[in-house]
Amino acid sequence: MELAHVLASLGAGDPAPVPRQQRLYALLKAAILDGTLTPGQALPASRQLAADYGIARNTVLHAYQLLQAEGFVAADRGGTRVATLPLAAALPPGAALRHGEPPGLSRRAGRLQLRRGEAILPFAPGVGDLNAFPWAAWARHLQRAWGEVSARRLAYAPAGGEPALRAALAGYLRARRGVVCEPAQVFVVGGAQLAIDACARLLADEGDVAWVENPCYPAARAAMQTAGLQLLHVPVDGEGMAPEVALWQQHPPRLLYLTPSHQYPLGSVLSLERRLDFLRRIEASRGWIVEDDYDSEFGHGRPGGLPPAIQGLRAEAPVVYVGTFSKLLYPGLRLAYMVVPRWLAGSFGDRLDSLYRSGQAVEQRALAGFLESGGLTRHQRTMAPIYRARQAVLRRELAAAFGPSASILGGAAGLHLTLLLPDGPADVEIVRQAAELGVTARPLSEYRAGGGGPPQNGLVLGYGMADEKRIPELVARLATARQQALDALHHAPPQ
Amino acid sequence: MELAHVLASLGAGDPAPVPRQQRLYALLKAAILDGTLTPGQALPASRQLAADYGIARNTVLHAYQLLQAEGFVAADRGGTRVATLPLAAALPPGAALRHGEPPGLSRRAGRLQLRRGEAILPFAPGVGDLNAFPWAAWARHLQRAWGEVSARRLAYAPAGGEPALRAALAGYLRARRGVVCEPAQVFVVGGAQLAIDACARLLADEGDVAWVENPCYPAARAAMQTAGLQLLHVPVDGEGMAPEVALWQQHPPRLLYLTPSHQYPLGSVLSLERRLDFLRRIEASRGWIVEDDYDSEFGHGRPGGLPPAIQGLRAEAPVVYVGTFSKLLYPGLRLAYMVVPRWLAGSFGDRLDSLYRSGQAVEQRALAGFLESGGLTRHQRTMAPIYRARQAVLRRELAAAFGPSASILGGAAGLHLTLLLPDGPADVEIVRQAAELGVTARPLSEYRAGGGGPPQNGLVLGYGMADEKRIPELVARLATARQQALDALHHAPPQ
Numbered sequence: 001m002e003l004a005h006v007l008a009s010l011g012a013g014d015p016a017p018v019p020r021q022q023r024l025y026a027l028l029k030a031a032i033l034d035g036t037l038t039p040g041q042a043l044p045a046s047r048q049l050a051a052d053y054g055i056a057r058n059t060v061l062h063a064y065q066l067l068q069a070e071g072f073v074a075a076d077r078g079g080t081r082v083a084t085l086p087l088a089a090a091l092p093p094g095a096a097l098r099h100g101e102p103p104g105l106s107r108r109a110g111r112l113q114l115r116r117g118e119a120i121l122p123f124a125p126g127v128g129d130l131n132a133f134p135w136a137a138w139a140r141h142l143q144r145a146w147g148e149v150s151a152r153r154l155a156y157a158p159a160g161g162e163p164a165l166r167a168a169l170a171g172y173l174r175a176r177r178g179v180v181c182e183p184a185q186v187f188v189v190g191g192a193q194l195a196i197d198a199c200a201r202l203l204a205d206e207g208d209v210a211w212v213e214n215p216c217y218p219a220a221r222a223a224m225q226t227a228g229l230q231l232l233h234v235p236v237d238g239e240g241m242a243p244e245v246a247l248w249q250q251h252p253p254r255l256l257y258l259t260p261s262h263q264y265p266l267g268s269v270l271s272l273e274r275r276l277d278f279l280r281r282i283e284a285s286r287g288w289i290v291e292d293d294y295d296s297e298f299g300h301g302r303p304g305g306l307p308p309a310i311q312g313l314r315a316e317a318p319v320v321y322v323g324t325f326s327k328l329l330y331p332g333l334r335l336a337y338m339v340v341p342r343w344l345a346g347s348f349g350d351r352l353d354s355l356y357r358s359g360q361a362v363e364q365r366a367l368a369g370f371l372e373s374g375g376l377t378r379h380q381r382t383m384a385p386i387y388r389a390r391q392a393v394l395r396r397e398l399a400a401a402f403g404p405s406a407s408i409l410g411g412a413a414g415l416h417l418t419l420l421l422p423d424g425p426a427d428v429e430i431v432r433q434a435a436e437l438g439v440t441a442r443p444l445s446e447y448r449a450g451g452g453g454p455p456q457n458g459l460v461l462g463y464g465m466a467d468e469k470r471i472p473e474l475v476a477r478l479a480t481a482r483q484q485a486l487d488a489l490h491h492a493p494p495q
Numbered sequence: 496m497e498l499a500h501v502l503a504s505l506g507a508g509d510p511a512p513v514p515r516q517q518r519l520y521a522l523l524k525a526a527i528l529d530g531t532l533t534p535g536q537a538l539p540a541s542r543q544l545a546a547d548y549g550i551a552r553n554t555v556l557h558a559y560q561l562l563q564a565e566g567f568v569a570a571d572r573g574g575t576r577v578a579t580l581p582l583a584a585a586l587p588p589g590a591a592l593r594h595g596e597p598p599g600l601s602r603r604a605g606r607l608q609l610r611r612g613e614a615i616l617p618f619a620p621g622v623g624d625l626n627a628f629p630w631a632a633w634a635r636h637l638q639r640a641w642g643e644v645s646a647r648r649l650a651y652a653p654a655g656g657e658p659a660l661r662a663a664l665a666g667y668l669r670a671r672r673g674v675v676c677e678p679a680q681v682f683v684v685g686g687a688q689l690a691i692d693a694c695a696r697l698l699a700d701e702g703d704v705a706w707v708e709n710p711c712y713p714a715a716r717a718a719m720q721t722a723g724l725q726l727l728h729v730p731v732d733g734e735g736m737a738p739e740v741a742l743w744q745q746h747p748p749r750l751l752y753l754t755p756s757h758q759y760p761l762g763s764v765l766s767l768e769r770r771l772d773f774l775r776r777i778e779a780s781r782g783w784i785v786e787d788d789y790d791s792e793f794g795h796g797r798p799g800g801l802p803p804a805i806q807g808l809r810a811e812a813p814v815v816y817v818g819t820f821s822k823l824l825y826p827g828l829r830l831a832y833m834v835v836p837r838w839l840a841g842s843f844g845d846r847l848d849s850l851y852r853s854g855q856a857v858e859q860r861a862l863a864g865f866l867e868s869g870g871l872t873r874h875q876r877t878m879a880p881i882y883r884a885r886q887a888v889l890r891r892e893l894a895a896a897f898g899p900s901a902s903i904l905g906g907a908a909g910l911h912l913t914l915l916l917p918d919g920p921a922d923v924e925i926v927r928q929a930a931e932l933g934v935t936a937r938p939l940s941e942y943r944a945g946g947g948g949p950p951q952n953g954l955v956l957g958y959g960m961a962d963e964k965r966i967p968e969l970v971a972r973l974a975t976a977r978q979q980a981l982d983a984l985h986h987a988p989p990q
Binding site for chain 1: 528564565566567578580581582583597598599600601602603604607608609610615622625626628630634641644646647648649650651652654685686688689696697698699700701703713714717718721722723749766767768771772774775778781782783802803808809811813825826827828829836838839842843845846848849850851852854855856857960
């Protein structure tokens with residue numbers, strides 16, 4: 001093979017801003033890897049190559065030295081030769097791999113449901129009003145935490161999280177949610193999904209049965225499904241998850257995943273009777289309740305706010321309580337927490353630590369300060385009536401725009417309402433049309449899984465970022481989107 | 496049941512700083528939950544209870560209202576009665592659960608290896624010199640990123656990470672590691688372990704075979720094991736992972752996990768021949784190479800630094816490249832990245848996004864700025880000779896203190912050396928003694944798994960945080976620890 005061909009671009013006016021010696025190295029390496037230069041082929045002496053191409057001899061020597069150090073060429077008395085390497089055959093142009101199809105994703109990855117839509121436009125669910133967040137106060141706490149920084153606080157955080165945050169959280173959860181816990185039972189992790197993932201892997205084995213609500217928070221399903229659990233999709237009614245009694249005998253759950261404060265997405269509040277019944281039965285089936293206290297930050301309407309957590313209803317019950325700061329602070333912070341029974345705290349913590357290294361100690365300390373100063377609960381108190389007012393306007397506008405055929409679910413807590421649209425176009429089509437009009441909504445059908453039960457069609461509408469004054473116009477756009485989807489349906493060519 | 500008994504502590508001088516109405520509510524709730532007050536039992540009229548205990552009637556009314564809202568009591572014309580609830584039998588004192596043993600951890604959690612030791616003392620492996628980090632420069636970039644903050648940047652980060660960081664990373668990896676990639680192939684995740692976890696779940700299914708090095712980075716093993724993969728522990732020699740050729744036929748890997756730049760913990764550099772051989776064979780077995788480019792930040796000794804990444808040796812090969820900023824910046828930052836082939840980037844990114852929500856957009860933008868300004872590579876250039884000098888001193892001191900029976904492995908890159916101590920006391924015992932002397936070392940035996948091959952005894956010693964001047968004294972403590980472990984061995988009572 002002509003070396004001249006390989007090195008043709010070497011003298012060609014240096015189109016790329018790459019030093020000459022790196023280019024020589026790169027050209028030779030590429031030619032060896034693709035078989036253009038063959039094993040055993042002699043490279044010219046450095047002096048000669050330098051003279052031929054008008055480059056410094058040191059440039060050539062450096063390139064040869066690198067290639068030799070990396071094993072691409074071998075040098076002996078006879079000069080420098082291309083090494084004999086276990087090269088694959090050259091790729092035909094356009095082919096990615098020699099052996100048929102590339103390996104691709106796993107089957108379980110293929111089964112994952114994809115997330116659609118923009119997290120920040122109205123009415124994306126699950127986001128609080130980021131514009132109303134008390135940045136000045138939060139920045140002060142962050143700044144103070146950075147001021148106290150030390151090497152220790154920048155290394156991995158202590159397993160389970162910064163002690164100050166665990167203590168502050170234990171106090172907060174006891175007072176606000178009736179969670180019965182000591183700081184040692186509280187574990188800080190990088191997001192609610194990681195908390196659910198940790199439950200799926202540390203509390204259940206491949207093939208174990210997990211009950212999930214149907215419809216369900218897709219990210220929770222994704223975490224459990226990819227951990228190899230066998231999901232059982234249990235219907236939800238107005239009082240939360242509603243399993244047939246026989247199911248407990250037929251497929252006792254190892255994990256029972258619940259969003260009791262405000263079922264996501266249907267908005268039911270799990271009744272006390274079911275809470276107690278689940279507690280009783282989970283012990284008999286030797287399983288775990290994973291209590292995702294989603295949307296519990298803001299209770300609306302009930303005199304005492306939301307019912308207290310399942311975790312606190314029975315001492316030492318097999319319940320893992322999960323919560324997050326995504327809605328009270330901001331989702332990008334990526335801090336969530338889980339509370340495990342006292343008798344499991346030690347062994348659970350050890351295992352959690354081998355699953356995920358903990359970090360963000362500075363942010364954790366800032367958050368502890370923010371909690372202890374009362375800043376977070378003040379923000380919570382400020383926002384509750386604002387969200388309540390937004391919900392009222394959204395409810396009124398939806399009823400006006402979608403008429404009596406549409407019913408509205410949820411609203412006892414949290415930041416979203418669910419609009420059922422049983423007749424007419426598919427929700428995904430409405431959502432697609434709405435996106436073109438600059439409004440995000442999540443299709444209810446995306447939350448459903450498995451067979452059984454009637455399909456549910458509707459929109460999950462977050463009002464956290466929706467200013468009251470804008471809601472009428474935003475709802476009008478949703479109604480337009482629905483009309484457009486309806487028109488498209490009627491004008492679709494017959495199949 | 497006497498209500499008087501339940502409410503005995505109500506008037507008792509308010510020992511806890513809890514409002515009277517909350518205490519009344521809590522006492523009644525607890526008594527209902529534990530069966531002290533029985534279903535259907537009438538509670539006294541609010542007026543009467545208020546008079547009996549000398550509390551305001553509104554206090555009683557509020558407590559009753561809460562209990563009713565939560566379903567603990569029911570009110571009708573006949574007054575307020577305890578609701579009929581599916582209660583479990585009362586717990587006998589001291590018993591956690593009614594049905595025998597509590598459910599506990601999963602089997603796979605039980606198999607996890609626990610991490611020991613402190614991440615910040617010398618010689619903890621895997622930590623750079625946090626005291627030498629250019630805090631002022633990093634703080635400026637962080638501050639600038641906070642200055643540009645917006646609601647969008649505080650919501651979930653765009654799937655895959657902030658575009659500015661993905662672009663900066665692609666450039667950095669092309670230039671420094673020969674990784675062939677566009678920004679769209681780069682995905683930012685919350686730590687290297689999450690990157691490995693994503694590979695295990697998105698590229699492999701339960702029961703699929705994963706080859707791991709033996710000894711191996713325990714956190715990688717933990718991620719793959721808890722994802723349900725079947726691990727095959729392949730021995731490592733001086734040129735990296737050394738599988739028998741027959742293994743490729745017998746148990747072709749779906750995932751092949753490698754630390755090629757500086758095998759963790761033995762410090763071998765994977766030879767070019769094996770890199771190419773693995774690339775050729777992985778295509779035939781339709782598997783994936785997970786290239787954890789651990790320790791590639793600092794190459795020592797070779798003229799051109801470390802050999803370039805496997806990823807860049809063959810266009811579009813089935814390789815996922817994984818790296819982290821834990822050693823260049825600080826572990827607590829919890830930012831790592833993965834690079835996937837172009838043909839997988841789209842579908843992989845969609846799935847990654849349903850597995851973990853992305854965040855920390857502010858930190859990601861700060862990091863992009865730090866990379867683009869050249870600050871990070873400047874820090875890298877500053878630290879390389881410092882670490883090299885520390886390694887030289889550590890090597891010299893270890894040789895002097897442990898004599899010819901001990902051999903030292905590794906050092907071509909990274910921040911640790913491995914001291915083999917085949918004779919004498921068990922490494923875990925030396926590590927235990929060393930911890931009492933204030934020195935962290937990781938026992939080599941902790942990295943081994945599975946049967947086969949001789950046991951390996953030794954110490955994995957990180958020198959990132961070890962000041963040159965202190966190393967002689969620290970090594971002396973290690974030698975003392977070994978002597979103490981030896982003494983304990985000889986003075987152990989006969990079995």
